[in-house]
Amino acid sequence: MLYDNHGREMTYLRLAVTDRCNLRCFYCMPEDGIHYLPEKQLLTWEEMLRIVQQLYVLGLRKVRITGGEPLIRQGIMEFLEKLSRLEGLEVCLTSNGVLLEKHIPQLQALGIRSINLSLDSLDRQRFHQITRRDDFDVVYSAMMRLIEADFKVKINAVVMEGKNDQDIIPLAQLTEKYPISVRFIEEMPFNGSGKGPAVLKWDFIKIADHLKAHFGNMPVMDAAYGETALRYQIPGFKGDVGVIAAFSRTFCGTCNRIRLTAMGEVKTCLYDDGVFDLKAFIRQGVSDEEIRQTFITLFGNRPKDGFEAEKNRKGIINESMTSIGG
Numbered sequence: 001m002l003y004d005n006h007g008r009e010m011t012y013l014r015l016a017v018t019d020r021c022n023l024r025c026f027y028c029m030p031e032d033g034i035h036y037l038p039e040k041q042l043l044t045w046e047e048m049l050r051i052v053q054q055l056y057v058l059g060l061r062k063v064r065i066t067g068g069e070p071l072i073r074q075g076i077m078e079f080l081e082k083l084s085r086l087e088g089l090e091v092c093l094t095s096n097g098v099l100l101e102k103h104i105p106q107l108q109a110l111g112i113r114s115i116n117l118s119l120d121s122l123d124r125q126r127f128h129q130i131t132r133r134d135d136f137d138v139v140y141s142a143m144m145r146l147i148e149a150d151f152k153v154k155i156n157a158v159v160m161e162g163k164n165d166q167d168i169i170p171l172a173q174l175t176e177k178y179p180i181s182v183r184f185i186e187e188m189p190f191n192g193s194g195k196g197p198a199v200l201k202w203d204f205i206k207i208a209d210h211l212k213a214h215f216g217n218m219p220v221m222d223a224a225y226g227e228t229a230l231r232y233q234i235p236g237f238k239g240d241v242g243v244i245a246a247f248s249r250t251f252c253g254t255c256n257r258i259r260l261t262a263m264g265e266v267k268t269c270l271y272d273d274g275v276f277d278l279k280a281f282i283r284q285g286v287s288d289e290e291i292r293q294t295f296i297t298l299f300g301n302r303p304k305d306g307f308e309a310e311k312n313r314k315g316i317i318n319e320s321m322t323s324i325g326g
Contacts, residue, residue: 001059002295004268004302008256010295011061012226015048016262018073023096024132025120027158027187043264043279045079051260051278052083054291060258062090064116068262071099077106084110092116094156096131097139104145114152117143121157121167122174130163153180160187161201168207169214175239183229183242184211204230204245211241226256246270252305258295266295268302269309 002010019037021029043051052063063083070076070093083091092114093107100117107115119139121127127136146153157164157171171182184207186200211232212218218232221240228251229242245251249271259267264279276298282291303309 002055002258002299004299006302006304008254009059009225010256010258010299011059012256013052013055013060013063013258013260014066015052015063015260016066016068017048017070017076017079018042018068019262020072021068021096022072022098022133023069023135025118025130025158026132027130027160037263042262043260045075047264047279047282048260049079049082050282050288051291052089053086054288055258055295056086056089057288058292058295060089062092064092064094066094069096069098071095071103077103080107080110080112084112090114094118095142097142098133098135100142101138101145104142104149104151108149108151113150114154115146116154116156117146118156119143119171120160121164122170123167126164126167130160147178147180153178155180155182156185157182158185158187159202159207165202165210168210172211172215172234172241175234175241176237179238181229181231181240181242183231183244185244186247188246200247204243204248204250207243208232211243226254227251249306258299266298268298269306271306271313272303272309273313273315 004010019042052060065076065080067073080091080093083089091110091112093112094116096118100115107113117139120130121136122140124134124136127139128134143153143155155171155174157167159165159168168184171184174180175182186203186207208230215234218234218241221231221233223229223231228246229244231240231242233240255269259270260278261267261274264277264282265274266276266278268275276294278291278294281294303312
């Protein structure tokens, strides 16, 4: 099994398969996008599969495929099919929903039933303002298809002052009718500009207080080890709501995540700047055992939390979230 130097069992891989995205959410990247890497500079599907297989030997139980937008990269469904053959490994997908609907039957056939859908507003105009694209109807249709097909759906909404704070209650109300989880996420500094929010006006406490002021008593739900969301059950509702303190970093003590960027950088924490170039290492012709030992060594020297990881960075945070996989 793979443990870090703080006794945390590392069982969950967030694997970014591309840095490309078909939206331009302002909290994630500049309006004109970022400098995308040529595909030859990304990990190949074969390299990614090999890495997952070695982590599987070390006790990996869950892998979430992220991007950018993972469905953009050609060959994604064949890759998911190969991952699904690893017995006992939960394969999940995070998507912005723009290309999702046509893939739902195949995802269902592969047994991939857990989908995180990024959706920051239920208002078409605000959706357009946030994403800089007019794709709300397509994304909403994909969400409804997932619900109808009994997928485990989690809606991720980044809360931003003056941009979509008026959407908190409407998004939460989705859980009255539908058995989904809506999670509200603190805004983070990974927008590609080198400048985060000057003041975090909607922290996890304010978001939770806002929900409680509207819905009244909301019992806290039991949390699995490594879960980032503090989840609440609104009485009588079919789903649940959650708050993720992504900037406040209150959940670091049980973090079980391994992060791998599309270019092959290992991140032991979202807030570090990449601790190892695994792509270059693999292309030297190393053995499977050397890959496993590298992960053991890297996580044996892991910061205790996101604040320490940020302090250890070589420079300021200037990455786009689309380049690191969330």
